[in-house]
Structures are given as C-alpha cells and as structure tokens.
Amino acid sequence: MPDTVISVENLYKSYLVGHQSAERERYSSLRDVVARNVRNLTRKTADLIYGRQIVQGDEVEEFWALNNVNFQVNQGDVVGIIGRNGAGKSTLLKILSRITEPTKGRISIRGRVSSLLEVGTGFHPELTGRENIYLNGAILGMTRSEIRKKFDEIVAFAEVDKFLDTPVKRYSSGMYVRLAFAVAAHLEPEILVVDEVLAVGDVQFQKKCIGKIDDVAKQGRTVLFVSHNMVAVRSLCSRAILLQDGIIINDAEVNEVADRYLRDGIEAGGLIEWNDPAKAPGDHSVKLKSIGIFCGGMEPGKVDIQKDFKINVEYWVLQENNRIIVSFHLHNSRGELVVTSGNMSSVSATYDPWAERPYPAGLYRTSCIYPGRLFNDGIYAVTVFINDGSVDRHHVLEREIVKFEIVDTGFMREEYQGPWLGSLRMKLPWSTEAVTVRPQSSRELASS
C-alpha cells in the first residue's frame, strides 16, 4: 500500500473577470461615454467601500479556473500535468504551493514542498551573482547554512565562477538562466512542483534541467511537472493528468494521456476564433482574433500531404504600432520544432510590405503558405508570435495553440506501406551511376 502524500479533494477556484459590454461599440456619443464612466466609478466606489475586488470594464463575470478537481499522488510518483493554455494548470500549482488559496475544497500534503514556478524568482539585477545566490536560495526556502554548504556546487553547475562578483544585470541571458536554475536545482525538497521552467534557455540547457529533475525523481521524491513539452513529460513522468477548462478529463498512464492531448487539438477543428477582443489572447495593443489551418478542399485542420496548406492568423491592432512581425513555429507530435518562419523581408519568400510599415489600429490578416510534399504525415502544433521584431517582448505568444493533421494520402507509397520515419517526407533527386562495369564471369555466377 503506497503512501499518499498529496490528496486533492473537490477543489474549486474562481476569478472575477470584467469586460466591456457590447454597448460600447454601438453608442459613442459623449453623453453615453460620460454616463458609462460615471456608472463605472460609482460601482468601483461601492466595491471599495464593501471591500470587494475592483474589476475593470462594465460587465463582471465569474470564471472557474478549477472546477471540482480530485486526485491523489503517492510517495515517489512523478506526475505530469498537461493541458492547453488556460486549462488551469498554473492555478493548480499556485494553490499547491500556497501562493493563492482555493475558493472551495481541500488539499492535504505530507512533506516539505518546494515549488519552482519560475527560475530566478526575486533575482535583483543590481546585486552580484554571489549575492543573488543567497537571496534566491532564501526565497526558495533554503537556510543560509544550507546555501553555504552547496555554494561551490551551485557555482560549478551554473558555470559562472568568473562573474560571481558582477551584478547580474550585466550577465548574458544564458548565464542568468543558468545561475537561476542552478540555485533551484540544489533544493532538497520532499515534494517538487515544477512549472514550465524548461521553456527558457537553449536546448543544451533544457537537457541539463530535465536531467536534474530526473535525478530528483530517481531519488524517490515526488514530482509534479507541468509542461507543454510532450517529449519531456513522456520521458520523465509515469503518470499524467490532462486538464481542460478546469476539469480533469484524463488521469492515467503518461502515454495514453499525452496521445489524448495531442489528438484533442484536431478535434477542436484546426481553427480557433475569438469574437470579443476583451477575452482574446494578447496584450493591450494587439489581440488575436483567429488562427486556422486551411488546405484546399479539406476541413480546417486537415491537410493533404500532397497539397500546399495555409496558416492564417487574424488580429486586432488596438493602438497604432510602428512595426509588427508575425511568426509561426511548427512542432510535431514528438515535440520537435520542425520549422520556424516569419514575415520579415529576408525570411519570407514573397515580399510582405506590412513587415516594414507602421500599423494603424484595425483588423489584419497575415498568412503563410507551406508547401505540400515536404512534411511527413502526423500531428503538428502551431505556436504563434506577434511582436515588434524583438524576441523578448511579445504582443501575442500562444504556444501550441492550434493543431492540425497532415494526412497520408498515399504520397510516395507505391513501394513501401509501413510507418514513414523522420520529420520530412519529400521527393529528393536520387541517381545511380555505374562507376565501373565489368561483365560477370561464369565462376562468380555459379558461387552466388
């Protein structure tokens, strides 16, 4: 009988969200604007007096981020928590790590929990690497003597020994992340809760991180691991929980759940649309309206391996922007990044003048055509980026937001019918030349 270390019973969490009512677009006379603002001010004042949360916008809605969640985790289990953006994964981790409290329900946890919801929490740019190790260690719950004991190990792991007394604001982003993860990696919790920390850093570093988590798991500690990276989830975890809209829709062996997750995107139709900018993903200046994958003659999200297909993104620009660049990443079902592209002039095969032009507010559509007879069949996920050409600040960054399936319609299949390996399936020019030809002697024929 294994020991239960985490037990979650009937867990609910709600948030209040506000948005502008549809009225806003219909009436825009000064009188209406004044009347609406007065109404809003009155409501906010009333909220202040009664101690309620202030919500922007004029319609308030209750949103259930977690809706009756139940599960148990045993000592030594390594459990992956997966789901699309907004499925409630992060909320669940925040409640487990006591950052926020549930609306209803109960959790009991046995053992010391360390949660890593971000690497480098509390790092101060003005402080040196050495000082930040102590600061970050204390924030993650280590005592000073514990940090002192592991100090050399942390420095060696991060490979920053030369820059220990330099303020971290002068670090390269790679050094910064390495140092941050090194501190976290030397925690010794009984239960480790990790959220997508692997989304940062280069491939080499991500491997190191996964290796470290794997070590923790092998020591018989309990790990809860949230990620979009199915490769990492499959290799680390034995069990996975799939969340969708705050509900657990699958809790089973990891491969079964990961397959289900990858399939779900296709069933959603390969086209996602938001009708209300207030609810759409994006920042204050750009909001996503829709994203879809189209291939002539097929339903959205289905692509004939032999035909070109188009990824189409529509977005509202709410305030004038100097420059907007749209890029897509395509991941295959093994989590490998197959291709990245964007509409910058030197990247696009066709010239897109909007890549260099200021955008007045409005609704825009950007699309990219991918050739047929290039990708292998299978399920692909699209990550969309909308930014101003810099890589660290995005108006929209939606990871693996929509999926599509490239269907094998018999391309290159006359000779071989088994599974086709590799990321690409394209016709390449093969040729064979006879370099030297000699007539076969009768002796050679006889021996064969």
Added chain:
Amino acid sequence: MPASENVLVIEPGRAERHYWRDTWAYRELFAILAWRDIAVRYKQTIMGCLWALIRPFLTMVVFTVVFGKIAKLPSDGASPYALMVFAGMLPWTFFSMALAEASNSLIGNANLISKVYFPRLIVPTAAVMVAFVDFLISFAILVAMMAWYRFVPEWHILLLPGFVLMAFLASLGPGLWITALNVKYRDFRYIIPFVVQLGLYVSPVGFSSSVIPAEWRLLYSLNPMVGVIDGFRWCILGGESALYWPGFWLSIVVILFFLWFGVRQFRRTEKSFADLI
C-alpha cells in the same frame, strides 16, 4: 525516503494555526530581504548613503530659519532651536520613510508574491528596516550637533530606544494596512506621498508642541507622531522639554490600535494578494 509527518492542509479561509511560528521560521528570508533593500538602495549613486545625511540636514536648516528665525517660534526651554528641530526631524523622517516604503513594499515585490509562498508580513516589515538604517545614519548628525552646541544629554536619553520602537510600531500599523489596500486599489500609491507631505506640517516637526494651546493639546495628541516626537525631544533635550503625559498615553493607545487594525486587515487579505497584484 520517508515523508515527514507534518501534514499541511490547504483550505479556503483556513487561518493558519502556526502563523506567528511560521513567520519566525522565515526570519532568514526577512533578514535577507531587508539586507537586499539596503544593499540596493544606494547602488549606482555617487553620494551613496550620504543621501541619508544630506536630506534631513537641509530640511533642518530650512525649518530652523523659517520657524525659528522668521516666524520666531519659541524653542523648548533653553535648547538651541536647530537641535530641537532635529530631535523632531529624526523620528519624523524615520516614520515617513518607513510608511512610504512599507506601503509600496508589496507592489514592489509583486514578482515574489505571485511566485513563491512565504508569510507576506515579512515584506513590509523588511521595508521598514531600510528606513531604520537611514535613521541610524542620520543619528550621527544629531551626535555631531550636540557636540557642536556642547549640549550634554541627561539620563532620559537611555529611554530613547523605547521611543524608536514606538516610531517603528507607529509606522508599521498604518503601513501594513495601506500596503494591503494598495494591492487592490492603487489609489493609495498617490495618497501616501500627499499624506506624508501634509503630516510634516501637522506634526510638531518644525516647532515645539508647547506652542499648541493647552485646551487643544490632548486632541492634538491623537496624531500618534506627536507622542513620538515629544518623547524624542524629552529624551534628547532632557529637562528642557517637558513631556505632556496624557497626550503621550493617548498616542500610545492610537499606535496600538492602528497596529492591531493593520495586522488584522493585512492577515485578512493576505491570501488573495497573489490573485490581485
């Protein structure tokens, strides 16, 4: 590896049984956060911690000229006006800075609050420690001034730490309350500098509280800083400054009330900080 036997239960509205013990367990984090704020405070400045000397000194000069020389207000007994002003200036600067730092502390540490658990109470308390370090630095000016005026303090000065504690608690109570409100309603960010500016003139910083008519003196002591500043002057200037005891006790009551109220409001809203910040 055996799981430890302490079971943590997470439920809505569950008051933590070991709240104060938990807070004590996080004392290292408290120390390190206070140390961080102090270390960062004067980084990349030329004058460094001299700023903690220059600002109160210049204010003292201006007040001495305006209230002492131009308005010709009386000092406490025979003590030099500048010394009297500075004895009031010290606790006031400490209080106003502690209040301002504490009020903005939660918002300033929003990234911590939304990513890591720890008893939130240590954030504003650590912020007050920064003001305390500045207070210690500017205390050097007082010592220098006393030497300059050849002013020898009496035994009262031994009670000064008690009044420092009083100033600390006086700023912590409202500071906790306002920082909790600030998480929800950012309006308080704009209110605090205004209150601090106004308070400088409402509190007896530039003048002695003996200039207040006797019948209003008790009412005047509802301002908790009146008791603190009078106490400082009583300690530093000795017999030259008489302490008005009913007012002093009233200030203590007001301070304790705000402390109780601040902690209560803070703890009530503490768990929703991460959602609102």
